[in-house]
Structure formats: structure tokens, C-alpha cells
Amino acid sequence: VFVWGLDGMRYVYPPDTSGEGENMIDLKDVNEKPIGRMMVRQAQSTSGSGWVHYQWPRPGENESVWKSTYIVKAESPSGTVYLVGSGMYEMNVEPEFIVHAVDDAIYLLESIGLDALDTMRLRSSEFIFFDSYVFVKDMEGNEILNPMNPQLEGTNLLDLQDANGKFFVREELEILQTENECWMDYMWPKFPGGEPMLKRVFVKKAIVGDATLVVGAGYYPE
Numbered sequence: 001v002f003v004w005g006l007d008g009m010r011y012v013y014p015p016d017t018s019g020e021g022e023n024m025i026d027l028k029d030v031n032e033k034p035i036g037r038m039m040v041r042q043a044q045s046t047s048g049s050g051w052v053h054y055q056w057p058r059p060g061e062n063e064s065v066w067k068s069t070y071i072v073k074a075e076s077p078s079g080t081v082y083l084v085g086s087g088m089y090e091m092n093v094e095p096e097f098i099v100h101a102v103d104d105a106i107y108l109l110e111s112i113g114l115d116a117l118d119t120m121r122l123r124s125s126e127f128i129f130f131d132s133y134v135f136v137k138d139m140e141g142n143e144i145l146n147p148m149n150p151q152l153e154g155t156n157l158l159d160l161q162d163a164n165g166k167f168f169v170r171e172e173l174e175i176l177q178t179e180n181e182c183w184m185d186y187m188w189p190k191f192p193g194g195e196p197m198l199k200r201v202f203v204k205k206a207i208v209g210d211a212t213l214v215v216g217a218g219y220y221p222e
Contacts, residue, residue: 004083006043006073008036011082015059029054030064032124039071043083048073051100053129058089065090066130068097093130093219098202101127101217105134106206109215113208121147127217131190134217139176139205141169144213162186163196172203176214180205190220198222 003012008025027036035054042050049072055064069087076082105127108116120127120134127134128147136145141158157169168186175182181204187196201218 001084001086004039004085006040006081006083008040028124029056031055033126034124038126039069039083039085042071043073043081050104051097052085052126053097056089093132093221095200095202095219097129098132098200098217098219101129101132101134102202102204102215105136105215105217106204109136109206109208109213117145120145121150123147130219132217132219134215137169137214137216139173139212139214141173162188168201172201172214172216176203176205 001012001014002010004010004024008023008027010020010022010024013019025036025040026034029035031054033054035052038052038054042052049070052069052071054067054069056067057064067087067089068091069085071083071085074082074084105116105120108119117136119125120136122128125147133148134145135143135147137143137157141156143152143155143157146152158173159167160169161167164187166186168184172182172184175184181202184201184203186199186201188199189195190197190199197220199218199220201216203214203216206213206215
């Protein structure tokens with residue numbers, strides 16, 4: 001467990017106490033992901049907690065692997081507010097990670113509009129992690145954002161079928177006519193040319209300006 005101030009000052013760091021007293025606000029991972037600022041932002045969020053996913057070497061190693069750190073805001077009896085966190089390497093992607101990423105993306109889109117798409121496309125953004133990424137489409141099935149498959153942007157996906165012939169985009173949008181969010185399962189390759197595998201996708205409606213958009217992300221449970 002580590003403890004920071006909300007200004008990024010590190011107060012508790014058991015693996016290397018010599019690093020205590022350093023300011024970590026500008027800490028970045030191997031992909032220039034601004035993880036120091038992301039951790040502080042999670043503590044400052046409405047919920048006061050959240051996940052940050054990034055690539056980092058295990059102690060004593062050089063190769064970076066995925067690490068997931070959970071952040072919680074804590075207030076001391078004196079009223080001082082701290083950030084408390086702890087992480088694990090190469091965790092399985094959990095449904096909670098997906099929902100959290102979609103909710104954060106919706107908050108960003110509804111706060112600053114479609115200008116947020118430029119940030120969400122970056123490899124250094126919080127919206128690309130493990131084999132997951134946030135995508136955006138409209139209620140007619142037109143893909144607006146797909147950072148891992150940019151060739152799909154500007155195309156209509158209503159006729160897209162999985163390996164079993166399932167029109168999963170159509171089904172998602174039909175459900176979202178009456179619901180605010182849903183999960184959708186379908187068979188899809190994890191990598192281009194790979195065998196179809198079960199993929200679970202969470203989609204949720206967002207109001208951006210005068211438009212209703214669909215924001216989603218998915219993961220492979222196996």
C-alpha cells in the first residue's frame with residue numbers, strides 16, 4: 001500500500017522508503033501514460049476511487065507488463081486528504097474495469113464534447129488497456145471512435161456479424177432503444193486472423209450536445 005497527497009507528494013512507499021518525499025504527479029509509464037495524474041484524478045472523482053491500468057516492470061525486472069492499481073481517497077482526523085493505493089501485476093480483466101472505463105469516457109465526452117475523441121485515440125490514454133479499448137458509435141450504428149481499428153471509423157456496423165452469424169451491433173442498439181446500458185456476448189477473434197473467442201462488451205448511452213451516442217468497451221473472459 002502506498003500513500004500520496006492529492007498534489008502527488010509520496011508519503012508512504014514500503015518497497016523503497018528512500019522514495020518517500022518525492023512528488024509523483026508527473027509519473028508516466030512506458031507508453032507515456034500520465035499515471036501520476038490519473039491516480040490523483042481517480043481520488044478526486046465523485047466516487048473518490050477508481051482503477052488505473054498501466055505498464056510497469058516488476059521489481060528487479062526491466063520488461064514492462066500490465067499493472068492495475070486501485071485508488072481510494074482517505075481523509076485523516078485532521079482533515080488532510082490523501083490518496084491510498086495498491087496494485088497487482090497482470091490481473092485478469094474484470095467486468096468492473098470495463099464499466100469503469102466506459103463511465104469515465106462518458107464523463108469526459110459529456111464534459112468537453114467530441115474534442116475528447118482526440119485524447120481517447122492516444123495509446124497513452126486511460127481508455128486503452130490490456131486487450132480492451134473504449135469505442136463510440138451513434139444510435140444508427142455508425143462508428144465514431146475505434147482506436148484499435150481506425151479503419152472502421154466512419155463506417156456503418158449494423159450488418160456486422162460474429163462467427164455464429166449474430167448481428168450483435170443491431171442487437172445492442174435494439175436494447176438501447178429502451179434501456180440505458182447493456183452487456184452483449186459474441187464470438188470474435190482476439191487478434192486479426194485468430195480463432196473466434198467469447199467476447200463480452202458493455203455499452204451505455206451518452207448525451208453529447210444534441211446527440212445520443214453509444215460508448216462501449218469489451219474484454220475476453222478466457
